[in-house]
Amino acid sequence: MKLYRVQSESGDTFIVAQDQKQNKDKLKTENNEFEIEYVGQGRREGELLLRINGEEHSVVVENGWIILDNARIFRAERIAELPTQEGQSLDEMIKGKEGEVMSPLQGRVVQVRVKEGDAVNKGQPLLSIEAMKSETIISAPISGLVEKVLVKGGQGVKKGDILIIIK
Amino acid sequence: MPPFSRVLVANRGEIAVRVMKAIKEMGMKAIAIYSEADKYAVHVKYADEAYYVGPSPALESYLNIPHIIDAAEKAHADAVHPGYGFLSENADFVEAVEKAGMTYIGPSAEVMRKIKDKLDGKRIAQLSGVPIAPGSDGPVGSIDEALKIAERIGYPIMVKAASGGGGVGITKVDSPDQLIDVWERNKRLASQAFGKSDLYIEKAAVNPRHIEFQLIGDKYGSYVVAWERECTIQRRNQKLIEEAPSPAITMEERSRMFEPIMKYGQLINYFTLGTFETVFSDATREFYFLELNKRLQVEHPITELIFRIDLVKLQIRLAAGEHLPFTQEELNKRARGAAIEFRINSEDPINNFSGSSGFITYYKEPSGPGVRVDSGVVEGSWVPPFYDSLVSKLIVYGENRAYTIQTAIRALNDYKIGGVKTTIPLYKLIMRDPDFQEGKFSTAYISQKMDSMVQKLRAEEEMMASIAVLLQSRGLLRKKVTSQEQTRNGSGWKSYGIAMQSSPRVMW
Numbered sequence: 018m019k020l021y022r023v024q025s026e027s028g029d030t031f032i033v034a035q036d037q038k039q040n041k042d043k044l045k046t047e048n049n050e051f052e053i054e055y056v057g058q059g060r061r062e063g064e065l066l067l068r069i070n071g072e073e074h075s076v077v078v079e080n081g082w083i084i085l086d087n088a089r090i091f092r093a094e095r096i097a098e099l100p101t102q103e104g105q106s107l108d109e110m111i112k113g114k115e116g117e118v119m120s121p122l123q124g125r126v127v128q129v130r131v132k133e134g135d136a137v138n139k140g141q142p143l144l145s146i147e148a149m150k151s152e153t154i155i156s157a158p159i160s161g162l163v164e165k166v167l168v169k170g171g172q173g174v175k176k177g178d179i180l181i182i183i184k
Numbered sequence: 185m186p187p188f189s190r191v192l193v194a195n196r197g198e199i200a201v202r203v204m205k206a207i208k209e210m211g212m213k214a215i216a217i218y219s220e221a222d223k224y225a226v227h228v229k230y231a232d233e234a235y236y237v238g239p240s241p242a243l244e245s246y247l248n249i250p251h252i253i254d255a256a257e258k259a260h261a262d263a264v265h266p267g268y269g270f271l272s273e274n275a276d277f278v279e280a281v282e283k284a285g286m287t288y289i290g291p292s293a294e295v296m297r298k299i300k301d302k303l304d305g306k307r308i309a310q311l312s313g314v315p316i317a318p319g320s321d322g323p324v325g326s327i328d329e330a331l332k333i334a335e336r337i338g339y340p341i342m343v344k345a346a347s348g349g350g351g352v353g354i355t356k357v358d359s360p361d362q363l364i365d366v367w368e369r370n371k372r373l374a375s376q377a378f379g380k381s382d383l384y385i386e387k388a389a390v391n392p393r394h395i396e397f398q399l400i401g402d403k404y405g406s407y408v409v410a411w412e413r414e415c416t417i418q419r420r421n422q423k424l425i426e427e428a429p430s431p432a433i434t435m436e437e438r439s440r441m442f443e444p445i446m447k448y449g450q451l452i453n454y455f456t457l458g459t460f461e462t463v464f465s466d467a468t469r470e471f472y473f474l475e476l477n478k479r480l481q482v483e484h485p486i487t488e489l490i491f492r493i494d495l496v497k498l499q500i501r502l503a504a505g506e507h508l509p510f511t512q513e514e515l516n517k518r519a520r521g522a523a524i525e526f527r528i529n530s531e532d533p534i535n536n537f538s539g540s541s542g543f544i545t546y547y548k549e550p551s552g553p554g555v556r557v558d559s560g561v562v563e564g565s566w567v568p569p570f571y572d573s574l575v576s577k578l579i580v581y582g583e584n585r586a587y588t589i590q591t592a593i594r595a596l597n598d599y600k601i602g603g604v605k606t607t608i609p610l611y612k613l614i615m616r617d618p619d620f621q622e623g624k625f626s627t628a629y630i631s632q633k634m635d636s637m638v639q640k641l642r643a644e645e646e647m648m649a650s651i652a653v654l655l656q657s658r659g660l661l662r663k664k665v666t667s668q669e670q671t672r673n674g675s676g677w678k679s680y681g682i683a684m685q686s687s688p689r690v691m692w
Contacts, residue, residue, distance in 0.1 A: 091648035
């Protein structure tokens with residue numbers, strides 16, 4: 018059982034738990050679970066075949082880009098294995114990493130609505146960022162206490178910057 | 185003989201490129217303007233000439249009238265095309281262009297001032313015989329007055345910026361508390377985006393369609409209506425998917441609107457392209473006037489495809505004083521098939537459509553029968569956070585709506601953009617939705633279905649992340665050099681000296 022943080026090239030972060038047994042992997046994320054079997058090389062140069070939840074799919078890896086069924090693309094900027102504590106349940110592992118709120122875009126912080134020590138609920142607005150003619154409200158990904166606030170109103174942020182840490 | 189020799193396009197991104205294509209095809213020189221953030225943009229490279237107009241913020245560059253006029257004069261332009269957004273409905277800009285001795289490709293400043301905001305448009309609509317939604321009769325001066333009017337016409341209401349456009353400055357309000365919250369924020373946004381903070385109130389229609397009609401007129405009082413476009417698939421009043429003709433409207437209903445729309449144009453002496461925007465109720469089968477857009481529309485390509493005309497070229501010719509080249513009867517006979525347009529926005533549908541800026545690191549465009557792409561980006565382009573999030577438009581065409589949807593699914597699968605989030609995955613889900621396929625939707629479509637669609641989109645993303653983990657753990661994620669890629673030869677400077685010294689000529 019291994020835990021990974023996948024940072025996608027367009028700024029998203031996923032926590033994935035992997036349980037590998039020979040050709041079959043069970044992979045669990047926050048909301049979904051996948052059973053993926055590595056079937057082997059495909060019939061064309063560079064093609065790989067995977068059986069995902071019982072359905073066969075074709076994958077091509079091109080300069081780091083994963084192209085699924087010639088219809089979806091994905092690139093992981095970084096896949097980092099995360100340390101885990103013995104006896105910790107899978108859900109506890111995943112939740113521990115999801116309290117870090119990252120900026121989904123580049124813009125300017127308009128208003129920070131919480132302060133350190135506040136209790137927040139999942140979905141509660143934390144702050145708003147202004148960019149591209151509109152104001153984007155960043156909500157809490159999990160319930161918990163605000164441990165650290167790393168930005169203030171008027172500050173510019175980049176995509177992927179950590180804004181707030183919730184425990 | 186082209187009507188002008190040099191045309192400056194006062195815009196950026198995909199519309200600038202599209203307008204320049206028409207200008208070049210007409211044998212004229214296309215001139216671009218750009219801001220600091222757009223130094224390397226596609227529209228700058230595509231133009232015959234380009235001029236810097238200021239730093240990145242829109243108010244200092246693409247909304248900077250003196251700098252744009254200065255650039256146009258330096259370029260010796262004899263016409264200016266505004267595109268859409270930015271200064272395209274700004275009468276002060278039109279006046280500045282006219283005073284500088286250039287032709288504005290659009291209506292004149294005088295015509296624009298007759299309907300200088302949405303409220304003037306409503307008054308003219310009443311005169312031309314089109315129903316309008318109840319609401320305030322003019323700008324609302326204060327929150328107290330707003331609360332009284334809202335009480336009188338009943339909730340839900342729409343709070344709108346009188347000078348607004350592009351769906352910005354429009355908010356649906358369901359209660360007095362929400363109205364109090366919304367009022368100051370909308371004033372600020374309206375002032376920021378449009379320079380004026382006037383707001384007004386209108387009764388909100390429940391589950392309507394958004395239908396717009398393409399009005400075309402010349403300077404001599406001739407008008408045609410190039411049918412309608414269905415713009416109902418919206419999110420927070422921002423259009424996402426548009427199609428022509430509407431799947432919900434009969435020829436009789438469409439024809440019934442031609443005369444009042446033309447009368448509207450006559451009343452204000454309108455010329456070039458205008459868009460008559462309405463709300464249509466499936467229940468009452470009635471159109472309610474919203475506003476007249478005094479510019480080329482983002483979604484003009486779907487009208488172009490069903491009629492096989494180039495609206496930009498037509499706009500340029502009409503602005504130059506030519507007569508309308510067809511009658512309404514001729515136009516009706518030209519209509520063929522169905523077209524759907526997808527606005528490819530750099531937004532994340534999973535994260536409440538938050539904007540996504542960055543470099544385009546992977547870019548593959550669809551092609552093939554019935555597929556058109558108007559794009560403002562290529563691989564390596566920078567999507568800046570300063571402007572609208574629209575990066576390109578995918579337009580598909582088929583002999584009927586069902587075939588068009590099939591083409592759309594194929595083309596959306598072929599359209600691959602990496603580096604920024606886009607709305608493409610959402611459109612794939614919408615195309616497969618039975619309600620969309622049967623043409624049963626309203627402007628509430630996105631808000632009603634968004635929760636389930638976000639779940640599916642998130643599952644798809646998490647599946648891709650899981651595949652990445654699996655491939656990495658099996659060592660399959662390393663870069664592959666395909667047989668078609670050849671190792672590039674290194675510089676020869678290291679070996680040149682030795683090669684020369686070993687040359688027989690040197691030895692000799």
